[in-house]
Amino acid sequence: METSGRVEQYTLDNGLRLVTAPASTGQVAAVNLWYGVGSRHEVPGRTGFAHLFEHLMFQGTGNTDKGDHFDAVERLGGDINASTSTDRTNYFETVPTHALDLILWLEADRLATLREGMTQEVLDNQRDVVKNERRQRYENQPYGTALERILRLAFPEGHPYHHPTIGSMADLDAADLDYVKSFHKLHYGPDNCVLTVVSDLESADVLARVEKYFGPIPARDEVPEVPDPSLGSPLGGPVRDAVTETVPAAGVFIGFRVPAYGDREHDAAQLASAVLGQGQGSRLYRSLVVERPIAADDGGGAADILPFRYTDSLLLVNMLARENVDGDVLEKAIREEIAKLADGVSEEELDRARAVLEREHLHHIAGPAGLADTIGSCTQLFDDPELAYTWPRRWADISAEEVRAAAERLLVDGNMLVVRFDPEPEAEAEASEVEAEADTVANAPRS
Amino acid sequence: MQQTRPDLGAVASYTFPKPQRVRVGNGTVVAVDLPGQQLISLRLILPGGGAVEPLDALGVSALTSEVLEDGPDGNSSLAPALERYGAEWISRVTWDGFITGLDAPTSRLDEAVLLFNDAVRRPALNPDDIIRRREQLLERFWLEAASASTLAMRSLGGQLFTGRYATPLAGGPIKLADITPERVAAFHADSLASVAGTLVVVGDLAGVDLEELGRGVFGDAAAVPERRSTEPGPPPGELPRVLIVDRPGSVQSALVIAHRAPSRSQVDLPRAEGISEVLGGMFTSRLNMELRERLGYTYGAGSRFDLRRDSGVFFTSTQVEASTTAHSVTSSFEQIAKLREDGVTEDELATVRESNTVGLPVSYSTARSVAGALVDIVMHDLPDDNVDRVRAGYEKLTAEDLNSAAVEYLRPEEAVVVVVGDADSLREPLTQAGVGPVEVRSPESLWS
Numbered sequence: 001m002e003t004s005g006r007v008e009q010y011t012l013d014n015g016l017r018l019v020t021a022p023a024s025t026g027q028v029a030a031v032n033l034w035y036g037v038g039s040r041h042e043v044p045g046r047t048g049f050a051h052l053f054e055h056l057m058f059q060g061t062g063n064t065d066k067g068d069h070f071d072a073v074e075r076l077g078g079d080i081n082a083s084t085s086t087d088r089t090n091y092f093e094t095v096p097t098h099a100l101d102l103i104l105w106l107e108a109d110r111l112a113t114l115r116e117g118m119t120q121e122v123l124d125n126q127r128d129v130v131k132n133e134r135r136q137r138y139e140n141q142p143y144g145t146a147l148e149r150i151l152r153l154a155f156p157e158g159h160p161y162h163h164p165t166i167g168s169m170a171d172l173d174a175a176d177l178d179y180v181k182s183f184h185k186l187h188y189g190p191d192n193c194v195l196t197v198v199s200d201l202e203s204a205d206v207l208a209r210v211e212k213y214f215g216p217i218p219a220r221d222e223v224p225e226v227p228d229p230s231l232g233s234p235l236g237g238p239v240r241d242a243v244t245e246t247v248p249a250a251g252v253f254i255g256f257r258v259p260a261y262g263d264r265e266h267d268a269a270q271l272a273s274a275v276l277g278q279g280q281g282s283r284l285y286r287s288l289v290v291e292r293p294i295a296a297d298d299g300g301g302a303a304d305i306l307p308f309r310y311t312d313s314l315l316l317v318n319m320l321a322r323e324n325v326d327g328d329v330l331e332k333a334i335r336e337e338i339a340k341l342a343d344g345v346s347e348e349e350l351d352r353a354r355a356v357l358e359r360e361h362l363h364h365i366a367g368p369a370g371l372a373d374t375i376g377s378c379t380q381l382f383d384d385p386e387l388a389y390t391w392p393r394r395w396a397d398i399s400a401e402e403v404r405a406a407a408e409r410l411l412v413d414g415n416m417l418v419v420r421f422d423p424e425p426e427a428e429a430e431a432s433e434v435e436a437e438a439d440t441v442a443n444a445p446r447s
Numbered sequence: 448m449q450q451t452r453p454d455l456g457a458v459a460s461y462t463f464p465k466p467q468r469v470r471v472g473n474g475t476v477v478a479v480d481l482p483g484q485q486l487i488s489l490r491l492i493l494p495g496g497g498a499v500e501p502l503d504a505l506g507v508s509a510l511t512s513e514v515l516e517d518g519p520d521g522n523s524s525l526a527p528a529l530e531r532y533g534a535e536w537i538s539r540v541t542w543d544g545f546i547t548g549l550d551a552p553t554s555r556l557d558e559a560v561l562l563f564n565d566a567v568r569r570p571a572l573n574p575d576d577i578i579r580r581r582e583q584l585l586e587r588f589w590l591e592a593a594s595a596s597t598l599a600m601r602s603l604g605g606q607l608f609t610g611r612y613a614t615p616l617a618g619g620p621i622k623l624a625d626i627t628p629e630r631v632a633a634f635h636a637d638s639l640a641s642v643a644g645t646l647v648v649v650g651d652l653a654g655v656d657l658e659e660l661g662r663g664v665f666g667d668a669a670a671v672p673e674r675r676s677t678e679p680g681p682p683p684g685e686l687p688r689v690l691i692v693d694r695p696g697s698v699q700s701a702l703v704i705a706h707r708a709p710s711r712s713q714v715d716l717p718r719a720e721g722i723s724e725v726l727g728g729m730f731t732s733r734l735n736m737e738l739r740e741r742l743g744y745t746y747g748a749g750s751r752f753d754l755r756r757d758s759g760v761f762f763t764s765t766q767v768e769a770s771t772t773a774h775s776v777t778s779s780f781e782q783i784a785k786l787r788e789d790g791v792t793e794d795e796l797a798t799v800r801e802s803n804t805v806g807l808p809v810s811y812s813t814a815r816s817v818a819g820a821l822v823d824i825v826m827h828d829l830p831d832d833n834v835d836r837v838r839a840g841y842e843k844l845t846a847e848d849l850n851s852a853a854v855e856y857l858r859p860e861e862a863v864v865v866v867v868g869d870a871d872s873l874r875e876p877l878t879q880a881g882v883g884p885v886e887v888r889s890p891e892s893l894w895s
Contacts, residue, residue: 024483027459027808063452067740070730075798076455077806080730094809098456105453112449128743132699136746136766140699142593213450246696248593249586280516281527290523290579296590297583300526323586348531355533362533362552366486367813 007375007385008203010210014219015191018210019375019385020203023368029100029199030368032092033107034376037187039167040086040160040310041226045174048167051084052130052175053183057091058082059122062113066122069106078103079369083439084165087309088380094369097199101209107195108213111188115181123180127172134166142247143421146318149241150255153417154314160227161311189220194380198368229311231257237416244422249296250327251421252334254317258410261307262382267394268406270305273315274353275345275403276338277303281352283337288319294330295319309381315411327422341407345400358392365389461807463834466821471661473670474643477825479817480652487556487650488818490537490548491567491664492825494671495638497616498542498755505611506584506618507626507634508540513580514572514631515547518562521571525562534559536566540616542755544826545639550815553651564663568640574628581626588620592890595694595701596766599867602692602893603705606863607760610679619894643668645825649818676757681707687862688883689776692890693870700772700868701764704779706861708752708759711827717840718852719752721799725791725849726750726783726857727763731798733782734763742778744771752856756827761856769868773876776864780882783859790850799849803841807834 010018023030039050060066073080078095093103138144148164155162195214197206235257258269277284280300288295295302298319306314317338321330364370365388378387469476495508515538518525529536534551547567551559592598605613614622643665648657686706708714720728727734727750734748748765763783767775791799811817811834824833866873870887878885 023812025481025808025812027461028812030812067731067736071798074729074731075801076809077802077804078809094812096458096461096805096808098458098805100456101453102455105450108450109452125740125743129739129746132739132744132766132768133746135699135768140595140697140766216449248590279526279530280523281530286523286527289583293579293583296586297580320590322583352527352530356530359530359533359535359550359552362486363535363550366484366815369812 009379009385010207012190012211012215014215014217015189016214017194017379018207019194019196019379020206021196021198021371021375021385023198023200023371025368026200027097028094028368029097029103029197029201030092030094030372031100031103031107032090032196032369032372032376034194034196034380035089035188036192036380037089038085038087039163039165040229041187041224042160042163042167043227044158045171046179047163047171048130048165049175049179049183050089051165051167052126052172053180054082054084054089055126055130056118056122056180057110057114059126060117061110062116063109064106064117069110072102072106081439086161086165090373090376092369092373097201100197100199100201104209104213108217111190111193111214112217114184114188118177118181120177123175123177127175130166131169131172134169138166143251146251146253146419146421149243149419150253150314150316150417153239153241153419154235154255154257155231155311159231160229161308186220186224190214190217191219194376196372196376196379198372198375231312235415235417238413239417241419242422243420244424247421247423249323250321250325250330250423252319252321252327252331253419254334254338255417256315256411256415257312258305258315259313260311261309261313264398265406266305266307266313268398268402269313269315269410270357271350271353271395271398271403272341272345272407272411273303273305274356275349276341277301277317279352279356283340284317284319284334287337288330288333292333294322294325294333296322327420331418331420338411341411342404345403347400350400350403354392354395357395361392458805463807463811463820463832464817466831467657468831469657469661471658472643472665473668474645474661474665476646476648476657476661477821478648478652478657479821481649481814481817482651482653484650484814485553486550486814487553487648487655488548488550488814489560489563490546490647490818490822491644492647492822493545493639493642493644494674495545495634496541496543498611498676498757499674500611502611504626504630504634505614506623507630508545509617510577510581510584510623510626511631511634511639512538512540512545513584514577515566515570517571517573517576517580519565519569519571521573521576523576525566528562529559532559541826542612542616546822553654556655560660560663568666568668570635572628572632572635577628577631581623584617585620585623588617595697595699595867596764598692598694598890599701599703599764599865602690602865602867603703603760603762603863605682605893606690606865607681607705607707608679608758609682612679612758613682614894621894641668642671644671647818647821647825649814649821674756678710678758685884687860687864689864689866689877689885691870691873691877691885691887692865692867692893693887694867695869695871697868698769699766700769700866700873701766702772702775702779703762703764703865704776704859704862705760705762705865706858706863708754708761708856710756710758711754712756714752714754714759715852716837717803717844718848719856721803721841721844722786722791722849722852722856723750723752723761724799724802725795726786729798729802733786734765734779737778737782738765738767738775742771744768744775769872772866772868772873773880776866776877776882777880780859783857787853787857790853791846793846796844796846796849800841800844804838807838
C-alpha cells in the first residue's frame with residue numbers, strides 16, 4: 001500500500017500536535033481532536049467522569065451558549081460527535097471547507113473557556129442524559145451488561161480498566177460542579193491534544209489557521225498522575241461470571257488478556273481472532289453456524305480485540321445459542337475451537353484473515369472523518385501519523401507460526417474469563433455488540 | 448490572545464458528480480469516478496423487493512438475499528471466497544428493490560466481480576442451505592426483537608397497513624416458515640437471474656472497463672419489466688390510539704409515534720424532510736431539545752420519513768426512562784401541535800436550508816455515500832442530477848413552505864403510538880394521558 005507522502009506534522013509552542021492530510025474528495029474538511037484522557041484516568045468513586053465530561057463539552061462555554069456548537073455544525077450540514085474510551089476522548093466534525101475556521105474557533109474556545117460557561121443546570125441535565133444512555137445501551141439490552149462484567153473479571157479491583165467508560169449510576173449521581181471544572185483544568189490542555197485536519201487545503205494554510213486559534217491557549221500547569229495500569233499477576237483463570245436473566249438465548253462471552261495495542265504479539269493475536277471469528281470464512285462461523293449448527297448466525301463477527309494501549313488488551317469471543325441448544329454445549333464447542341488454534345493456522349487461513357483486517361482498515365480510512373480519526377489515534381498513541389496508511393503491513397509481516405505460538409501462549413484456560421448468560425426458565429427476551437465506547441449523540445454513525 | 452468568533456468563509460458551489468451511463472445489453476452501468484478512492488463500491492439494483500412479494504410468500508426476498516451468501520458452490524462459501532480478495536459482499540432487500548453489491552479494492556476488482564456475477568446469477572440454492580438460513584432467520588427475528596427499539600419498529604407495519612406492509616420485511620416469525628426451497632428457486636429465477644437491472648460503480652475507475660464490467664454482470668438477461676403498484680389500505684381501528692407491547696421489567700420504554708404519509712413520488716421532498724428535521728431530524732431539533740436537553744428523559748429522540756414507491760410512513764422515535772413514558776408521549780404531541788400551530792422560526796428555516804445545501808460535500812465524501820445516492824436515483828426512477836435538484840428545492844424554501852408542510856405532513860390525529868415497555872406500570876398513566884384507546888399486546892400475538 002502507498003503511504004500518503006503528504007501527511008505533515010507540527011508541534012505548536014504550547015505542545016499541541018497538529019497533523020494535516022489530504023482528503024480524496026473536494027470541498028470538505030474533517031477535524032478530529034484526540035485528547036489523551038479516558039476512563040483510565042478516573043479514580044474509584046468517580047467512574048464515568050471522562051464520558052460525562054465529554055457531554056458537557058457541548059453545553060456552552062465562556063463565549064457560546066448551550067447548543068450553539070451543535071447548531072453551528074448542523075446548519076452547515078456537517079457531521080459532529082464525540083466519543084470516550086478507556087484511553088482517550090475524541091471530538092470530531094466534518095464540514096464544508098469554508099467552515100474550517102469556525103470549527104477551529106469552536107474547538108479552541110471550548111478548550112480555553114469551557115469552565116466559564118459550566119452551570120449546575122447543564123450538569124444535572126447531562127447527568128440524566130448519560131444515565132439514560134446507560135439504560136439504553138447497557139441495562140435495557142439483553143446481554144447489555146456483558147462488557148461491564150468482562151472488565152470486572154479481566155482487571156482487578158482498583159485497576160484503571162476494571163470499570164466501563166459509562167461508569168456507575170452512583171458515581172454519576174455524585175458528580176459535582178467543582179470536580180467537573182477541575183477535571184477540565186487537569187486534562188484539557190493543548191499539550192494533551194492531537195489535532196488532525198483532513199482537507200484539500202495546503203498544510204501551511206491549515207497550520208496558520210490552527211496557530212491563530214489554538215496558539216494563544218497556554219499549556220497545562222501540571223500534568224496529572226495517571227493511575228497505575230500495570231498488572232501484577234496473571235489472570236488466574238478460568239474466572240467466571242454466570243448470569244441468569246431475561247435474555248432470548250444463552251450467550252457465551254469468552255475473553256483472554258493479550259499484549260497491549262502496538263505490541264507485535266498483539267498483532268498476532270488480532271490475526272488469531274480474525275482466523276477464529278471474523279468473517280464467514282472464520283473457524284467459528286464455519287463450524288458452529290454452518291456445519292453443526294448450534295450458534296446463532298452473527299454474519300461472522302464472533303471474535304475481536306478490544307485494544308488497550310496502556311495495559312493488556314482483551315481478545316473477546318461472543319456467540320449466542322440456537323433455540324434448544326444448551327449454553328454449556330455452545331461454550332464447550334467454542335472453547336474447543338479456540339484451543340485448536342494452538343495446533344496451527346494454514347497460510348490460506350492467514351491470508352484470508354489479513355484480507356479481512358485490511359478491508360476493515362481501508363473502510364475506516366476511506367472517508368475524511370475516519371482517516372482523521374485513524375491519524376489522530378496513530379499520532380496520540382504511537383507518535384506516527386503515517387501508520388494510518390501503513391498499518392496493514394504489520395499484519396503482512398506476521399507468520400502463521402507466530403499466530404500459532406501466540407494462541408498457544410495466550411489462549412489458555414489460565415488466561416481465560418467467561419461470562420455466561422442463561423435465560424430464566426420460561427422467559428422470553430438483540431444480540432448486542434460489545435461496545436467499548438460511549439458517545440454524545442445516540443445512534444451516531446461510526447465510520 | 449483569544450480570537451473572536453470568525454465569520455464563515457465564502458461557500459464554494461457544489462455540484463454532484465455527473466454519472467457516466469453506459470448501456471450494455473439490456474442493462475445500464477451508472478458510474479462515478481473518484482480518483483484516489485481505492486475501495487470501489489459496486490451495486491446491482493434489481494426491481495424485486497418486499498412490496499411486490501405475493502401474500503403467500505412473505506419474506507421470500509429477504510430469505511433469498513440470505514441464501515445468496517451460500518454462493519455458487521453452496522454451503523456458505525461466498526463470503527469466505529470474497530474475503531480472500533478483501534471484498535465485502537452486500538445484499539440488501541428494501542420494500543422497493545433488491546440490491547446486491549461489493550466493496551472491493553481496485554487491485555482485485557476483476558476477480559471479485561467474476562465471483563459476484565456467479566453469486567447473483569448462478570447461486571447453488573441447495574435446499575439444505577435454504578432451510579438452514581430460514582431457520583436462522585426465524586430465530587434471529589426474536590433475538591433482535593429482544594431489543595425494545597427493534598420490537599417497536601417491527602410492530603408498526605401492522606398498525607398502519609393491511610396487505611404486505613403489515614408483515615415485517617423479512618417475513619416475520621410466522622409467515623417466513625412457509626417459504627420452501629422451491630419457492631426461493633422460483634423467485635430467484637424470475638426476479639434475479641433473468642433481469643439485467645442497473646449497475647452502480649463508484650471509486651477510482653482508472654483501469655476499469657465499464658462495458659466489460661456490464662457485459663459480465665448483465666449477460667443476456669432481460670430488461671427490467673415495468674412496475675405497477677397500488678397504495679395499500681389502513682387496518683381498522685380508532686385513531687389516534689396507543690398500543691403497548693408488553694416487555695415486563697423494561698427500565699426504559701421504546702416509544703414510536705407513527706402515521707401514514709404520501710409515497711416518495713407524491714411527497715414534496717424539501718418541504719417534508721425539512722419539517723421532519725425541525726421536529727426531530729437533527730440534534731438541535733425540537734423533540735431532542737425537549738426530551739433530552741431540557742427534561743433529561745432520554746439519550747436521544749428523532750423523527751423521519753420512510754418513503755416507498757406506493758406509500759410512506761412518518762414516525763418519531765425515542766427510548767425513555769420507564770417512569771417518564773406517559774409524559775414523553777404527551778410532550779411529543781405538544782411539540783408536534785406547537786409546530787403545526789406556530790410554524791418554524793427563521794433560525795430553523797435557515798438551518799434546514801443551509802444544512803441541505805452547503806453540507807453536500809460532507810454528505811458525499813465517500814464512494815459508499817455517492818453510490819448510495821445513485822442507488823436511490825435508480826430505485827425511484829429519478830434524474831441523474833437529482834441531488835442538485837433537491838438542493839435547488841431547499842435553496843428556495845420559505846417559512847411558509849415549512850409551515851404548510853407541518854400541517855400537510857404531520858398528522859398526529861392519525862397517529863398510532865407504539866410503546867414497548869412494562870405494560871403493568873404503563874397502562875394506567877398512558878390511559879390517563881388521553882391520547883386515545885390503549886391496547887396491550889404480547890409480542891408473540893402481533894404476527895400470525
